[in-house]
Structure formats: structure tokens, C-alpha cells
Amino acid sequence: MKKSLLYIIIFIALQLLITVGISVVLKYFYPETDSQSAQVLTITSITINVIVIILFLALKWYRVSREYIQTRPWVEVFWTVLLGIGIIIPLAFIEEMIPEAWRKDSIGEVLIQMLQTPEGYFAVCMLAPLAEEIVFRGAIITALRRWIRDKEYSVLSKTWVPIIISACFFSAIHFNLAQIPHAFIMGLLLGWLFTRTGSLLLCFLVHWINNSFAYVFAKLFPSLPVDAPLVDYFGSNAAVYQAVVCSLMIALPSLYQLNRVLKKENAVPKSLFFVLMMLFVANGVSAEDKVMSFEEKEGHYFVDITVAGTKMQAMLETGANAFNMTEDFYEAHKDELNLEVKPVKKGVISELGTKKGYEVLYRGRGSFSVGEVLYRGPVVVTDRPMTYQFLPVQCLHHPSDTSSIMIVNQVKQNITFKEKPFRYELAEGKWQAFPLHKQKKDLRPFLTTVARVELNHHEYAIQGEFIVDMGNPNHLVLSENNEQVAAMMEAEEESVKKRRDDKGGVKGFALKSERLKLCGNTFHDVNIQIKPKYISPNAKWTGLIGLRAFRGQYAFDWGRKTMYIKK
Numbered sequence: 001m002k003k004s005l006l007y008i009i010i011f012i013a014l015q016l017l018i019t020v021g022i023s024v025v026l027k028y029f030y031p032e033t034d035s036q037s038a039q040v041l042t043i044t045s046i047t048i049n050v051i052v053i054i055l056f057l058a059l060k061w062y063r064v065s066r067e068y069i070q071t072r073p074w075v076e077v078f079w080t081v082l083l084g085i086g087i088i089i090p091l092a093f094i095e096e097m098i099p100e101a102w103r104k105d106s107i108g109e110v111l112i113q114m115l116q117t118p119e120g121y122f123a124v125c126m127l128a129p130l131a132e133e134i135v136f137r138g139a140i141i142t143a144l145r146r147w148i149r150d151k152e153y154s155v156l157s158k159t160w161v162p163i164i165i166s167a168c169f170f171s172a173i174h175f176n177l178a179q180i181p182h183a184f185i186m187g188l189l190l191g192w193l194f195t196r197t198g199s200l201l202l203c204f205l206v207h208w209i210n211n212s213f214a215y216v217f218a219k220l221f222p223s224l225p226v227d228a229p230l231v232d233y234f235g236s237n238a239a240v241y242q243a244v245v246c247s248l249m250i251a252l253p254s255l256y257q258l259n260r261v262l263k264k265e266n267a268v269p270k271s272l273f274f275v276l277m278m279l280f281v282a283n284g285v286s287a288e289d290k291v292m293s294f295e296e297k298e299g300h301y302f303v304d305i306t307v308a309g310t311k312m313q314a315m316l317e318t319g320a321n322a323f324n325m326t327e328d329f330y331e332a333h334k335d336e337l338n339l340e341v342k343p344v345k346k347g348v349i350s351e352l353g354t355k356k357g358y359e360v361l362y363r364g365r366g367s368f369s370v371g372e373v374l375y376r377g378p379v380v381v382t383d384r385p386m387t388y389q390f391l392p393v394q395c396l397h398h399p400s401d402t403s404s405i406m407i408v409n410q411v412k413q414n415i416t417f418k419e420k421p422f423r424y425e426l427a428e429g430k431w432q433a434f435p436l437h438k439q440k441k442d443l444r445p446f447l448t449t450v451a452r453v454e455l456n457h458h459e460y461a462i463q464g465e466f467i468v469d470m471g472n473p474n475h476l477v478l479s480e481n482n483e484q485v486a487a488m489m490e491a492e493e494e495s496v497k498k499r500r501d502d503k504g505g506v507k508g509f510a511l512k513s514e515r516l517k518l519c520g521n522t523f524h525d526v527n528i529q530i531k532p533k534y535i536s537p538n539a540k541w542t543g544l545i546g547l548r549a550f551r552g553q554y555a556f557d558w559g560r561k562t563m564y565i566k567k
Helices: 002-029 038-058 074-086 088-096 108-115 118-149 160-172 177-197 201-220 230-234 237-261 270-282 327-333 422-426 483-491
Strands: 290-293 295-297 300-307 310-317 323-326 338-350 357-370 373-382 389-392 405-409 414-418 431-438 445-455 458-469 476-479 497-500 506-518 521-531 543-546 553-557 562-566
Touching (some): 002 038, 002 118, 038 118, 074 088, 074 177, 074 201, 088 201, 108 118, 108 201, 118 160, 118 177, 118 201, 160 177, 177 201, 300 357, 300 389, 323 389, 338 373, 405 422, 422 553, 445 543, 458 483
Parallel strands (some): 310 389, 323 373, 458 543, 476 521
Antiparallel strands (some): 295 300, 300 310, 357 373, 405 414, 405 553, 431 445, 431 562, 445 458, 445 506, 476 543, 497 506, 506 521, 553 562
């Protein structure tokens, strides 16, 4: 223990003596030179680190060995590089949680100036990591391990005790309260790597990557201070949360793989895993949710929206082809809307479930605001009167997130748009997941499931692909062309009722189901419609599920093509 304290004192003393010595020389021989300039600090840093490296190696406080490098540890190097990249943003995020009053960065602007030169990069990103690794991992951990080996206390026999003590020393010498958590976690990680390998190679790689990111950010954002908050770099809090989560998705698997390939008699320090996992959970907090309220009319859901400053009403649909607008609206607002459309010759579009057809003038894709959310998907310009819009909900997004995750609450009559971290809550077990898929060149989502229909105390299993239709007033619409449905109708011929149109023609059939089991839910006394065709006579579909059947909450993760029903 005495040796490790001696190494710390020598390391700090060298920094103070050399810094003061250079300042004195400048004061008497070059009084016009600013001692806090980038050039002077670069020379000071290089001098300190070179002397530290020479001293510790010459006195054999750390002995250089080639044993580890001779094993050709290229796999370990690969995972270490990924780990070093993955922990940068999460550690910066932790540092930002420290109160602003605790922050102390007197050379922030000068550091940016230092990193603008090759000498500054060499001093900050190459020499400084090498010197600190030799002192805190090579010399101090080695001395602590020898000291603990002679102790009789079992608690001190643990190999991670030197790692923790070294990490405490490493965080303390930064003399900045805001950097202590960052430096402590880095110290744990670097100490573990040194303990596992007996070499400073992987430690230096992680330290070099960590310091080099300051150089990269200084080059990419020269106008921002070195201690600028992450939101200044990424543009929004939501983007910061995404960056942290994505970084952890790189760091945690890399740490696991390193633990596997470097595994000896001891596991990864639990404290390191605990800190990283707590950070991972903390970043599950999403930015502000966006809520879209709707009202139910005639068995469908309608919402008031604003597009390009124009208020209009839209019917929420999961089966609609596109957001369609009139030619007059398109011509009046095409400069405000981000649309990529092309003229269409002899194009016709029909309303979902009806025989009404309208001429298509333009077809393409667009991205524009629909109230507080973002629409990104197909757009058509037609000659249809602007009574209301068909709004495909699978094309709606949270404005600060590229994902499309939404919760539909039919009791409160609203849709809440979530960001990607909400996926962890969906996976907790409170939601039952059902994979969706899309037909080729079609937006309509399909659900593969089994509908169990009970008629006259007989149960019929209808298995196949069902269209998921938001707002449809019927629990289930079945295709007469399906073999299972046809067999059921034949067996229950007396129970089938004909449905006629206004002119008396047969437009379908109806059944009264005593019990319907669908997607883990049970419904009683359900009216089931059977139609010869619904969207097109050649469509291979088994039926249509009206989501109004689920009188509670259900969710869609369109990015992962999954539907969730609240248990």
C-alpha cells in the first residue's frame, strides 16, 4: 500500500514541479508568452508524460513484457475496440448528471486548441494514456496485488480489490468532481483488463479511444466547448437517449465477449456490470410522448389533424393504401410539403371496403407533420372530394424518433406515440406479442393466428392470415373463398343468414357465434360477417379482425412488425 501511495505522490509531484518550472522559465526568459496557451500546455504535457514513462520504466516499477502480444490476441483487440467506442457516450451522459456547480474545467477552450495540432493530439491522446496506464494499472495495481498477497484477511484476497483502489486513485487525480464517476468506471474497466491479461495493450487501446473522441468532436464541432452537453452535439434529448442506448448495445455485448475470451479464475467485477446495467435501465426513460385523441363515429375512429396549416378530419386506418389529398390542396401546399410524387396515367383508387373509385393524378411518398406527429409514407393525389382523409396509422411516427411505436387506448380514445426505449417495457411480459407481416407492395398488416368460432356447441378453427383493421365495428369478417370458412358454412347451413343490399341483392352472409376465441381473448354473442370478396377477388386472405373487439389497450411496433395486446 505504501508503494502505491508513493507512486501517486511522485506522479502528482512531477506534474506540479514541471508545470511550475516551465512557468518560471517563461516568466524570466519569455515574459511575453502566455503560460496557459495551447502551445505551452502541449509542451508541458509532453514533458511530464515522457519523464513519467522513463522514470517508471527505468526504476522497474512496471516491467514491460511481450508475453501477451506474442499470443496474437486479435480477437480480444477487436472486442476491446468496440467496447472502447461503445462506452464513450454513456460515460459522458453520466458525467452530465453531476450538478453544474461541481464542474471545473479551466482549460476547456485551450484543450480544443491543443487538439487542433498534431503535437496536441500526440500529447493528449497518445502520451497521456500511456503514462497513466503505466502508473495506475501497471505500477499501482501490481504493487497493490503484492501488498494484498501478504495479508491474512480473506476480504483482501479478492483480486478485484486492487482494481477498485486503483480506480479510486485514478478518479481522484482528475481533481474534478464532475469527472469522478466517469473516471471511476473507466478505472474499473481498465483495471479488469490489466488483471486479466497482465498487459497494458488493451488498457491503452480503450484509453486512447476515449481521449481520441475528444479530438474527433473537436474536429467535427470546432465552435463548441469541450464540455458542451450532448444535446448540443445531437440536437435533441431524444437523439441523446437513442445514442446512449445504441452505444450500450455495442458496449455490453463487447464486454460479455471479452469476459468470455479472457475468462480465467475470476469473473468480471460485479460492480462494473451493476453500474453499466443501471445506466442501461436509466436510459429507458423516453422523451415526451405525443398523444393523438380520436372520436368514435359509426364504428370508425376519426381524428382532427392539421396538415400544412389546414385543419381537416381523418379516419384512422391500418388498411388504407396512402394519405390521399385533392389536386387543389396539393397545388396550394406542394411547396410546404416534402413530397416526391409522379403523374399517373389511368390510375384508380377505391375506398376500403366500398365500390367507390377515384382517379389518381399523382402517386409517390411524402414526409410532413400531421399535428404533433410525423407522417412518412405513401401519398396519392386524387379527384376525391375532401370529406375526410384516410390516415394509415402505420405511417405515423413520434417526431423525434424514426421508430413507429404506438399505444391505442380505446377507453380514453387516444393514441400515444412512444420512442424506441419503450420496447423494453413491451417485452416485460405485461403485453402479449403477435407478429405481423405485410403483403408485397401493400401497407396492410396481416396477422397469422387462429380464430376459434363456436356455433351450436361445435367449435371451428379458422387458421390463416387476417387483415388487422383499426376501427372496424365487426369483431371478425371472414372470406367465403376460404376452404375452412366454406366448410363451416356448409356444416352450419341453417344458422347462416343472408345479408342483402338496398336493392335486395345478396352481398354476404352473417353468423351469430356463441363464443369467439381470438388472440387469447374470448368474446360472446359475436356477429360474424362472411363476404365473397373484400379488397380484391384474388386476395389470399382468411379474414379481417376489427380491433374494436379489444376493448382496452393494444400497441403496435410497426418497425418490428409486431402487435401487442395488454394482458
